[in-house]
Amino acid sequence: MAETYDVAVIGAGPGGYIAAIRAAQLGMRTAVIERGALGGVCLNIGCIPSKALLRNAEVVNLARHGETFGITYRDVQFDMGKAVDRSRAVVERMVKGVAFLLRKHKIEVIAGQARLTAPGKIAIDTSGQQVSARNIIIATGARNRDLPSLAADGKAVITSTEALALRTPPRHIAIIGGGAVGVEFAYYFRAYGSEVTVVELLPRLVPQEDEEVSRHLERALAKQGIAVRTGAGVTGAEHAGGRVRLALSAGEPVECDTVLLGVGVRPNSEGLGLEALGVAMERGNIVINERMATNVPGLCAIGDVTGKLLLAHVASAQGVAAVEGIAGLAPRALRYEDMPRATYCQPQAASIGLTEAQARERGYEIKTSKAALMASGKAVALGETDGFVKIVADAKTGEVLGAHMLGHDVSELLGEVAVTRLLEGTALELGRAVHPHPTISESLMEAGLGIYGESLNV
Amino acid sequence: MATDVIMPQMGFDMKEGTLVRWLKREGDAVRKGEMIAEIETDKAVVEIEAFGSGVLRKTYVGEGQTVPVGYVIGVIAAAGETVGDRPAGGAPPKASPAHHPSPGKGVAAAPASGEAMQRPQSSASHERAGGQPMPASGEAVQRAQSSASLERLKVSPLAKREAEERKIDLAQVTGTGPGGRITREDVVRQATQAGTPAKAGPATPALGAATLRFGETAPLTRMRQAIARNMTRSKQEIPHVYITAAMDMTRAVDLRQQLNEALGAEARVSVNDMVLRACALALRGYPVFNASYTEAGITVHPQINIGMAIALPDGLVAPAILECDKKSVAEIAQASKVLAERARAGRLTAQEYTGATFNVTNLGMHQVESFSAIITPPQTGALAVGAVQQEPVVRGGQVQEASVMRVTLSLDHRAADGAQGALFLKDVRALLENPVRLLL
Structure with missing residues (x-):
């Protein structure tokens, strides 16, 4: 017997779980379907673990400059493995928090990969369960993207997911992409002693920021010993003897032992049955209106899968707006330019x-x-x-x-x-x-x- | 000093108007710029504003009555000032055959009773404790009220600054923020409603556009009402004939590009501007489409004023580019840009709002190939313009690529016939296919 919900949310990241809580708060019978861990990328392999590691980096940097504060020590050790352990403990605690919140609001959590079979109908492919819902919110997020000339292999060429788990600093890491992710990892690995080169295609780091911020940040990172190569695209990569040689569109090639791809993400919009329902998409992003509704009645989309502004707090705000729209409350238009943005290096x-x-x-x-x-x-x-x-x-x-x-x-x-x-x-x-x-x-x-x-x- | 409230002329063809509703009653304090009545022209229901401050001392015209343009329908004066029982020099209002006001209403309001006139005076002089006559001017009263209420007003800092900038009295603004807090949007809305002195209303309701929700009924905005009324009337009264013609716009598109290179970004010309110009020139040869049909005859308007349909959040307006045939393409481009901006801001003048003698409506930007328009009464024609599309055409036995545009003329069959429409379109086509003529 298929369950019928007022709202079913696909994806329990910061967009999905917040949408589910708001729906339950407004008295709707709510389910959230998640194929991986509660909390999505943000809690598990994104914002939260990286903030834990960045805090470590900050402490390491303070320790390195202990003399400023009159603190001297012999045989100081910086164990990056311990930093990773700490970050996993932080993640575990936050994920438990999400599970608790969902339970508290009596939200059904369904594990498995969801697929829309008809408007209002979801099949859970892994379990064969059928779910019916008057409203469906897609909050499936996005995943790391490869470069045309360079694909992640999890070893010499990694993404943020593997970078969060590295237990020893690479000797020389080249980070492709000078956005928030790239700059944060540059700071982190540099603190632990890696030689770091950041390669950015556009003429400056954090290119979406005000130019003065970019310039100042470049100077600050240079002071920390991070090499920055802006205005340079990766044109090719050669693997030889455990090392990678990156050819760039401008300047000398970069030789390193690890490459981190921080070149953005692509939406998780495949395998959901969206094409068969005729859901409008643009380059894989689900097209939504200001009420987060797609072109298919009863179907909303929020978060990274909409490609609007790929930030956890934006996904949450979109989730609240979508649910309030479903509930018939006065729409609160999201002004995307009013969404705060931050890069958490120091x-x-x-x-x-x-x-x-x-x-x-x-x-x-x-x-x-x-x-x-x-x-x-x-x-x-x-x-x-x-x-x-x-x-x-x-x-x-x-x-x-x-x-x-x-x-x-x-x-x-x-x-x-x-x-x-x-x-x-x-x-x-x-x-x-x-x-x-x-x-x-x-x-x-x-x-x-x-x-x-x-x-x-x- | 007493200020007459008169039936305004909301367009060159407006001869009379009907008083729909008084928004202020006799004895109410009014301020300059405040809306005091709703009047109905043949095109729309429009609010009219007070041109002076004081007390609405007399209303000479009852709700539902029709009076000629310029007729004094009421008077605003200080509380103690003497005002007449009848409008000075005005003929008594007639009950228009088109509108049958309920006799009760019409009669009760028109012959002003002496009592009604006395009331504000007596209250003013007796209710003050010291026997001092009350400061007569309504303005003073209003000022006192607004400064008192300002202290209680919840208003955002930005709204306050915007109000100073636009000289808007915050006491008059309705807040829509949490707990009735006045936001900047509220001030901007008020400012655009206060609009120009001519105060051509219908652009205003667009700003209060109703939000449609499934399972709910939204009330009609005044603009929606006016559109519904005019379009229904048109379809009931005007036997429409539709004639579609395709035209080769290859040269016009080239010319436009050249013009835009020469004129620069500020003065960009659109295809629609060229169509407007072509229509205006072609209309010179076909006055029957720049006319109004009545049973008494076909009245050809002295000016060629082309209305340009502009979509607004809740409806549309077709403000006129006045004397369009006397304007160059660049001037038309400039005028259409300004009109579009003003229409969206609700700042059209009465003449622009109602002065069109022929309408052009364009859905080409939405890749519409062709469509037909409903004629806006009392016009006799309208042109619906589709997109410019790349299509194969046969030229000298060869298949070539061309930029093709389809236009559909709607004409009033009472005033003109299909053949005239076809010839008019032929002229429009000749102009657009040899676009250099548009520059002459």
């Missing part, structure tokens, strides 16, 4: 809204203001003075169009700007709100005041 790169260049392209007359962390008492006390907070504001209204930050833990400041954007605050409110002293957040206040030429500590 110094971190964090941004929200329009870059300076984007704001100009859209015809805004803008004012920008920058507060260097050098002037922040807290940053100096921490010994982390590298970086800045920059605000791009509409010259006419003071609207905070974007914030772009580089510095120690600055991703934590994004929430403040997100709230400012949501409440339609301006740079003036950012500047007038009294910020705690001493914190790095004061730099946001200074930058806000700076829009009006009223910075106090610059």
Whole structure:
């Protein structure tokens, strides 16, 4: 006998499990189908384990500069295997948390590979179970992509999944892709002593960020001893004697013993029976409207499989929007440009809204203001003075169009700007709100005041 | 100082209008720019605004009554000011044969009773404690009210700044944010509604576009009502004839490219701009399609004003490019861009909104090959324009690739016949196939 649910979610990543919880909260009978582990890529092989490893890297770097703090030791050991163990323990704990939340909301968790057989009908291929649901949300995510000239083999050429499990640092690792993933692993492996070369096709690292952030980050990473090769594409790879020789479109070839592919992902939209239902797709991404609905009635899609903005918190927000749409609540339109973005190496790169260049392209007359962390008492006390907070504001209204930050833990400041954007605050409110002293957040206040030429500590 | 409220002219062919509803009652304080009544023209129901501040002292026209353009339908004055029982110099309103107002309504409101006139005065002078006459101007009262309520207003900082920029009184803005908080969008909506002095309404309701949901009934916006009324009337009254013609746009597309290279990004010309120009020129030779049909005869309009259909979130408008035949292609391109922007912002003038004498509607951007339009009364023709598509054509015995566009003329068979329509299209085709003539 087939079960009938109000909502069935395929995929229990940060999009899917949040959608399921919101659906259950609104009184809907809800199931979530997962072929792998609860929590998806984010919890298991993405955001969470990598943040654990990056914390290790930060501690390692502090230890390496212990003298600054008057700490000296002999025979210091940095065991990367232990770092990996710690990250797995963190993952295990978070996955248990998701299982608990799903149980608490009485959400049915169905294990297996789902396939849509008809509108509202799902077959679980692995178990033969049939599931019926009035609404189906596809949240199947995405997986690492290969390069045309270079495919991952799990040994010399790896993806982030294998990189998270390496127990000893590679001697020389070449990281293809200078986006968030590539830069974070560069920082991590460099901290543990690898020689690291980052190869990026576009002219700068973290190319989606404001140009000033990219430039500053490149300098910061260079200071850590990371080699950066921008404007260079991989044109070929030769394996010889356990080493890989990468030919690049610009400059000398790179010789290394491990290659990490961080060149983006592709959507998990195959094998779900979507083609037979006539679900509209674009280059494998499921096409959705502002209510996350596909062209097939009763079928929504959220998260990486939609190719909109590949971030866990965006998937979660899409999940909530999809479910609220199903429940007939007033739609909360997602403004994708208001989605915060962060790269978690140290110094971190964090941004929200329009870059300076984007704001100009859209015809805004803008004012920008920058507060260097050098002037922040807290940053100096921490010994982390590298970086800045920059605000791009509409010259006419003071609207905070974007914030772009580089510095120690600055991703934590994004929430403040997100709230400012949501409440339609301006740079003036950012500047007038009294910020705690001493914190790095004061730099946001200074930058806000700076829009009006009223910075106090610059 | 007393300000008359008059029946506005919402288009060159508008002779009279019907008062649908008073939004303010006699004795209500009104502010300049506030909506005080709804009137109906033959094209739409439109809100009209007060041109002065004070108290709506008299309404001379009852709901449902039809009066000529320019007729004084009410008066706004200070509370103590003397106003007449009848509009100065105006003929008494007639009950139009087209609209049969209920006698009760029409009669009750028109002959102004002395009592109604007295009420605001007496309340003003007696209710004040010190016997001081109340500050007469409604504006002052309104100001006091708005500054008092401002303190209670929940408003986002950005909305506040936007309101300062646009000189919008926040007290007049309805907030849609959490707990009625005024957001920037609310201010922008209010600003576009306040619009131009001419205040051609129908663009406004588009901004309040209803959200359609499965299993629910959404109320009709005023624009939807107007479209429904006009299109039904057209299909009931006008015997439509449809004539489709294909034209070879290869040279027009080339010319457009050359023009755009020469003009630069700011002044880009679209295919539709060239079609507008071709239509305007062809209409000179076929006045019957730049006319209105009535039983009394066919009235040819003095100007060729081509309406350009613009899709809005909840409906469409067809604002006119005035004297389109006297404008160059580049001027038409400029005008159409400005009209589209203003239409979307709800800032069309009355003349633009209602002045079209012939409509052109284009779905080519959606790869539509051809379709037919419903004529907008009282026009006698409309042109529906399809996409420019690459197709094989035979030229001199050879199959070649050409850019082909199909247009369909809808014509009012009462006013004209199929052959005239065909000849008109022939002229349009000749112009577009030899597009250099468009530049002359």
